[in-house]
Amino acid sequence: MTGSFIENLSEILIGRTAFLGMGNVDRGDDGAGMALAQKLLESGISNVFLGGTNPEKNLPSIRDGGYDTVFLLDAAHMGAEPGSIAILDAREIQSTFPVVSTHKISAGMLARLITEGNRTSVWLIGIQPETIAMGRIGLGPIVEKTVTYAAQGIEKLMALQVVRPQELVCI
Numbered sequence: 807m808t809g810s811f812i813e814n815l816s817e818i819l820i821g822r823t824a825f826l827g828m829g830n831v832d833r834g835d836d837g838a839g840m841a842l843a844q845k846l847l848e849s850g851i852s853n854v855f856l857g858g859t860n861p862e863k864n865l866p867s868i869r870d871g872g873y874d875t876v877f878l879l880d881a882a883h884m885g886a887e888p889g890s891i892a893i894l895d896a897r898e899i900q901s902t903f904p905v906v907s908t909h910k911i912s913a914g915m916l917a918r919l920i921t922e923g924n925r926t927s928v929w930l931i932g933i934q935p936e937t938i939a940m941g942r943i944g945l946g947p948i949v950e951k952t953v954t955y956a957a958q959g960i961e962k963l964m965a966l967q968v969v970r971p972q973e974l975v976c977i
Contacts, residue, residue: 812959814893818929819963821874824853828861828880828913834942835888835935835949839879842931845957851964861916868920875927876920878913881949882932889948890934891956896921899930931956 827843830836840858847854853873855864861878868876878899884892896917917928933953936946945953 811891811893811956812963815931815959816963818893818927819875819960819967820927822853822872823875823877823964823967824855824868824871824873825851825877825879825960826855826857826861826864826868826916828857828859828878828916830859830938832943833938833940835933835945836881836938838881838933838935838945838949838953839931841945841950841953842879842933842956842960845953846960849957849961851961862919865916865919869924869926873926875929878916878928878930880913880930880932881935881938882913882930884932884934886934888934888936888946889952891952892930892932892934894930894932896928899928 825843825846827840829839831840840856843854843856847856853871855861855868857864882892882894884890886892899914899917913930917930920926920928933949933956936948
């Protein structure tokens with residue numbers, strides 16, 4: 807995707823939307839997705855799920871929730887500078903993060919399970935961690951700044967969101 811995080815997000819934030827925070831809060835910056843989800847909850851955004859290291863526990867609620875768009879929120883090793891943020895679509899998630907994960911199910915597998923058999927669009931908002939050392943509680947300052955930036959952008963766009971009508975097919 808080209809453009810800024812907010813510009814890209816504004817293009818794909820369509821319809822009924824859910825957010826699923828993922829990651830291990832006991833591994834420093836690996837808790838970025840959970841921290842972002844918590845900030846969204848605190849701002850009053852609905853349809854935010856806290857998956858932690860077991861995001862699959864939310865799968866039934868998400869699959870049966872009638873969501874047009876689902877955002878997975880997670881730390882993502884992208885080979886970028888710590889605190890970098892990226893948005894990946896379901897195909898990119900599955901090819902980039904097929905099976906390796908610090909939680910029980912990978913983002914790639916989760917995306918496949920959510921999209922399988924329905925029209926839900928799944929995206930990953932990934933934040934490059936600085937460290938995911940076990941026993942390091944809390945985010946580092948660089949990643950914390952990115953989480954705050956992302957939360958403020960999502961909050962702003964959700965407040966402005968106009969549900970776009972789905973394409974109609976006439977028979």
